[in-house]
Amino acid sequence: MTKRQDAQVSTEPRMGVSRLRRSEFLAAGTAALAVVALPQGGTRSFAMAADERTTTLGSWLRMWPDGTVEVFTDKVEVGMGVATGLGQFVADELDVPFSRIKMMLGDTDFTVAAGGVGGSNSTFMGNFALRNAAAQMRRILVNEASARMGIPADKLTVSDGVIHPAGDTSKSIKYTDIVAALFPSPTFPLRGDGFTTDIDVPAKPKDFTQYKLAGSSVPRLDAPGKAYGHYPYVVNVKLPGMMHGRMIYPPAIGATVQSVDEASIHGIGDARVVRVGSFVGVVATREWHAVKAARALKVTWSAPSTTLPAMDKLADYMWAQQPFKKTAAPPQGNVDAALASGAYEAKYFWPFQTHANMDPGCSVVDVRPGAVTVWSGTQKTHALRQGIAKLLKVPPEQVRVVWVSDAGSYGRGGLEESAAAAAYLSHAVGRPVRVQSMRADNTQWGNKAPAIVGRLSAKVQNGSIVAFDSNLRQFNGNEIFSQPSAPGTFIAAQLAGVPNDGGTFEYGIYGAASGKYEIPNTRATAELIAPFAPSGSPLRTAHLRDPQGPGVTFIIESFIDELAAQAKADAVAFRVKHLRDQRHIDAIQAAAKAANWETRPSATAKRTNAAGELIGRGVAFATRGPTIVATVAEVAVNPKTGKVRVPRIVAAQDCGFIVNPKALQGTIEANVIQSLSRSIYEEVTFNDHTVTSKDWRTYPVAHMRDVPAEVKVVMINRPSIRPGGAGEPTSRTTAAAIGNAIYDATGVRMRTAPFTPKNVLAALTAQSRA
Amino acid sequence: MDQTIRLRVDGKAQSVQADPEMPLLYALRDDLGMENPRFGCGLSQCGACTVLVDGKATRSCVTPVAKVEGHAVTTLAGLGTPEHPHPLQKAFMEEAAMQCGYCLNGWIMTAADLLHREKSPSREQIVKALNGVVCRCGAHVAMLRAVERAAKEMSA
Numbered sequence: 006m007t008k009r010q011d012a013q014v015s016t017e018p019r020m021g022v023s024r025l026r027r028s029e030f031l032a033a034g035t036a037a038l039a040v041v042a043l044p045q046g047g048t049r050s051f052a053m054a055a056d057e058r059t060t061t062l063g064s065w066l067r068m069w070p071d072g073t074v075e076v077f078t079d080k081v082e083v084g085m086g087v088a089t090g091l092g093q094f095v096a097d098e099l100d101v102p103f104s105r106i107k108m109m110l111g112d113t114d115f116t117v118a119a120g121g122v123g124g125s126n127s128t129f130m131g132n133f134a135l136r137n138a139a140a141q142m143r144r145i146l147v148n149e150a151s152a153r154m155g156i157p158a159d160k161l162t163v164s165d166g167v168i169h170p171a172g173d174t175s176k177s178i179k180y181t182d183i184v185a186a187l188f189p190s191p192t193f194p195l196r197g198d199g200f201t202t203d204i205d206v207p208a209k210p211k212d213f214t215q216y217k218l219a220g221s222s223v224p225r226l227d228a229p230g231k232a233y234g235h236y237p238y239v240v241n242v243k244l245p246g247m248m249h250g251r252m253i254y255p256p257a258i259g260a261t262v263q264s265v266d267e268a269s270i271h272g273i274g275d276a277r278v279v280r281v282g283s284f285v286g287v288v289a290t291r292e293w294h295a296v297k298a299a300r301a302l303k304v305t306w307s308a309p310s311t312t313l314p315a316m317d318k319l320a321d322y323m324w325a326q327q328p329f330k331k332t333a334a335p336p337q338g339n340v341d342a343a344l345a346s347g348a349y350e351a352k353y354f355w356p357f358q359t360h361a362n363m364d365p366g367c368s369v370v371d372v373r374p375g376a377v378t379v380w381s382g383t384q385k386t387h388a389l390r391q392g393i394a395k396l397l398k399v400p401p402e403q404v405r406v407v408w409v410s411d412a413g414s415y416g417r418g419g420l421e422e423s424a425a426a427a428a429y430l431s432h433a434v435g436r437p438v439r440v441q442s443m444r445a446d447n448t449q450w451g452n453k454a455p456a457i458v459g460r461l462s463a464k465v466q467n468g469s470i471v472a473f474d475s476n477l478r479q480f481n482g483n484e485i486f487s488q489p490s491a492p493g494t495f496i497a498a499q500l501a502g503v504p505n506d507g508g509t510f511e512y513g514i515y516g517a518a519s520g521k522y523e524i525p526n527t528r529a530t531a532e533l534i535a536p537f538a539p540s541g542s543p544l545r546t547a548h549l550r551d552p553q554g555p556g557v558t559f560i561i562e563s564f565i566d567e568l569a570a571q572a573k574a575d576a577v578a579f580r581v582k583h584l585r586d587q588r589h590i591d592a593i594q595a596a597a598k599a600a601n602w603e604t605r606p607s608a609t610a611k612r613t614n615a616a617g618e619l620i621g622r623g624v625a626f627a628t629r630g631p632t633i634v635a636t637v638a639e640v641a642v643n644p645k646t647g648k649v650r651v652p653r654i655v656a657a658q659d660c661g662f663i664v665n666p667k668a669l670q671g672t673i674e675a676n677v678i679q680s681l682s683r684s685i686y687e688e689v690t691f692n693d694h695t696v697t698s699k700d701w702r703t704y705p706v707a708h709m710r711d712v713p714a715e716v717k718v719v720m721i722n723r724p725s726i727r728p729g730g731a732g733e734p735t736s737r738t739t740a741a742a743i744g745n746a747i748y749d750a751t752g753v754r755m756r757t758a759p760f761t762p763k764n765v766l767a768a769l770t771a772q773s774r775a
Numbered sequence: 776m777d778q779t780i781r782l783r784v785d786g787k788a789q790s791v792q793a794d795p796e797m798p799l800l801y802a803l804r805d806d807l808g809m810e811n812p813r814f815g816c817g818l819s820q821c822g823a824c825t826v827l828v829d830g831k832a833t834r835s836c837v838t839p840v841a842k843v844e845g846h847a848v849t850t851l852a853g854l855g856t857p858e859h860p861h862p863l864q865k866a867f868m869e870e871a872a873m874q875c876g877y878c879l880n881g882w883i884m885t886a887a888d889l890l891h892r893e894k895s896p897s898r899e900q901i902v903k904a905l906n907g908v909v910c911r912c913g914a915h916v917a918m919l920r921a922v923e924r925a926a927k928e929m930s931a
Contacts, residue, residue, distance in 0.1 A: 225871050227873075228871050231868075232868040234810065240814065293793070410877075412877035412878075680913075700818055700820055
């Protein structure tokens, strides 16, 4: 393990805690340990069995005699500051200084399985159980002090961990003097499951308005370690006897191994080959030898199992398919009748995109008889435990997954693939194996976000939308299950012969997802088309930050903009006219105000800047769960090259009570830049047999030169409304806002993303021909 | 054939036994236990592996270890410490200029090279110097603030 210590978010304190795992604790039983409440989260999976519907308070929080409060959660820190925010809640509930808080993140031997990180849930729902547990811990301690002091509990208050009568500090008892009252740790029933997991306690947490730390910009716990370089990353995990492994990826979709020429790596240190079906890996004591061997190994593969369609005809291919699954939102009115007298129609396309994690993905796995340990940057430790257990055919109780930060994950990308590969390799060589994927392993072979096409029809009458019909078609949003709990969700296991047994069916559907406009006649349908291959595909699809959100919102909010143009209405006013919820209206108006939005219909006149670029502005609005976002983008389009610049973006967000304004601002800004990147650059490319996006040249993303001169964030605080999610919502509106701005600048509607010079020029050319 | 290669890393004399063609990155990480230069692409496309070689920002993932024999290598940990921070480290911390932070090494080391050459860089100079560094999370806006803040402190 890393030798350095990070006081707050670290694997190191966790390693210290490991001396207090359940079995060792029972054997020890010393007075010093007697205050330690035991977690019972160890045996719970994502779907809990009936007898696991309780946990001890100590599964969530432990207070130590020195006053340290350890907070156990499976919400890991993926980079937005959620660990800090959750700690702020706990410190506030307990009335202890924030410096007492230690966040213990994502370790299946200690944390309760609550769905892990996903769906912008970590702050949104991750606070439920922790606030309740902290309120209950405070109540137990205050009751104990009440009994000792002979003062009714309701007359006592707590300041900085000291219990005293309200307004009187002459008599007091410190938390640290009575931590024994927390033992034996009481057990409470659980409510909910997965992300909604909560603990049912008699105590009631405070109102958000009573919080002092929550609501303020407490410095992020992870910031010093990251700036000075001692923050623990999984790439730095080192174990005695550890070997380095690399996985060999196929040259084509569905290809299987025919033969492996082991002699081809002879002489590269002690490198050797491990093969399980068509899973092929190399292992060596030196990392460099593993890298060299992976490059040198000669593998003969079968032909691809299928031929991929021409990339520039992907939309046509998708429309030509027979969907295997359909869904619909509840209809309103009679769309067919309303559209019978003539509808306005448009078709849209959103490409395959991918996570392209900064680190291609790293895990260390130590497979021993009866005990498997996995160090991984997964978002979902408890699910990964299930997945690795099934992959190795061992009971999940024998697998421990320890989260250590990897690069940003953004859903189910390529990070966990290294865990599956390392599990096979460690199992084969009987030593701990570290696998760090290479760039192409991740970009080319990681999971992809599905391409989406949309066909929309609507009718505008007297300046209002009277009918709206949307049909969205896509590859399955959850072909590779968001929870890595099934082995067939790993490409390594698929190659080894395990079928993809984990997926569910997931659509992006307008109406269910973001249909907040008041329209009398609506219909929203969504369809899934089959994957190119059931197994071994570099175009298999999974969650990427705000799954389906940017694509669906691009399609819907661009079309709404088309309807505003039809109505010759201002794009902000047109949306406001169709919205009913005041919070929705406030968000869009806040964005417009901060952008000095000029009220006028779009694209009524050509506007140019000094460089001869066409300039314009666009807006988009969406909700995601309880969070509301509106984005205004300004663009400058070079009409000769099709190059789009985005000099300014204003993003307004209402996610209820703001826990940590500075962390939220950083999160929103980063969402804006990443989604800007997805809007103007990102498209997974492929030829007839494989993905050709392999690195940062072939899958370009936004760089510093693409960053708007101004990114303005408007955070609407609602202190009486529980916090919603913030990890994804502002990713949702950027593409539509930019596309709508391109229309305002050029009079040309972008119905194909991303807005690359090629796609923009194609749209401009089509317009001038028409 | 492995060779003995002598390096000076963060002010300390070191030697590694390695294939001279092996990238410096693996020598620093695997042989010398330096944790901050990080593998991101192995192709000199992202900057996560950046170190200073004689003060110049260098991509260690494509630099053969033998090429830096006798040169001074500085890593993020050698740039400053919590006790003696480099202004960039302080500024990145104060601005919380990061999301996952995996790429941060590349940003700070590349910016360090710039700020050591150019005391008061313009926004354009900063953008140009940092344009080759990738941050997939999109923390660029905060990073720009941080570099400008550090530049201000260094030129004050």
